[in-house]
Amino acid sequence: MPDPRDNLPSQQRLMAYADGELDADAALSAMRQVAADPAASQAVEQQLRLRQAVSRAVHAEPGPSDDLARRVSAMAFQMPAEPAGRLRWMRLGIAAAVAMLAVGILIGRFALSPDQPTVANRGVTVVPVAAVLPDEYVKSATQVHVRCSRGTDHHSGRGWPVEMASLETPVKQYANNQDLAYPDLSSIGFNYVGCATCGRPEQRGVHLVYRSVGGTDTLSLFVEPYTQQVDLPPNACRYCPKSDVHPVLVWRTEKLVFIMVGNARTPIEKARVAMKLPEPI
């Protein structure tokens, strides 16, 4: 079946080029057109900006209400433990205790299954549905991500910030031990922009910014000293269940916490695979 992306009218071809949807030959042809024709270049730039503007405007929409979150969680925790291949459901109007358990889990006070054994054949430890990160971490990280997505003039071009003295020792040790001081995400189409402390002195770490080819998307990686406020075993990886608009992936070593923030889940998943991180638990 012919691909509808072949033989597109000129304007649609430029849009498909801006979207990264053309094959190599068509993309090269479009690139030449853009290089030779200022109007074509402007059209592509405009499409990139339009996409960013729509994403930003829609992301500003308030998230689900607490009441909705509770109702959905209550459904989730009514899933009975059934043999594989069979799931039977309890009726929805069941015990307030189940709903209260869901509420407790939502606010991070209960452990869902604190004594679950390690799943030996997958090497994954099941952890409770808790916050993973304190609320203020998530809020601060996403605010910095959004702010720095709009401008990274204060980020240094390569390596670590000049203000190394302000960093906590584990972060400095990490920086000094790496031949490449930051993860390379170029294989997934994200180029490293720079690094700065970005006004998070309480965490004493650094903020690395990555921008997609074409500049439509941004990934943030925060590298910070581990504290006991982070609820995650070493070498485990987990999406923060309380992150709102922006997905937040967290992993840690013995002494460091890595927090990746993006505008959508797909690029974060690609980054996770590219960095050879374990599957999220």
Place this chain on the structure above:
Amino acid sequence: MDRPEQLRFRDLVLAELPAVHRLAVYLSRSRQTAEDLVQDTYLRVFRSAGTYRETDLGPRPWLFKILHNVWRSRAGKPVAAGAPADELVEQTAAPDVVPLELDWEQVDERVKRAVEQLPDNYRDVLLLWAVEDLKYREIADITGVPIGTVMSRLFRARQMLTESLADVAAERGLA
């Protein structure tokens, strides 16, 4: 699905609640209706847990597909492939792109209104493209229409948005 997998599945899909809600709000243009859509969606999600197959993209496309099916069945919309209006867009000559001189950071409200005013089918693909960063083929799979239809709807949606924002630029003396 054994117990640890259930727990993991639960975490995965609950983490997507904000994204599912966001899309539901823009599909339905009503927060109240969106709440109902989200609730029905997750009911189906938990009933269909055994059919979920994890991919590199995570559960979001699968969740969106379920949301779309719920939305369509509520609205009584059939899945229409290549409706005549879409074919017309493919065949007519595309007008020149209107160049916009805008401070893109200051027009969020106008963009939001322009998106809300788009016809359902155009708004749908636009959101999946711009907000969720999905590829044409992924959008086609979620919406249940051919990729050519996705492309023509997306093209038209972007044209309409651009025309709407051209008015903004003119108002501000920028165009």
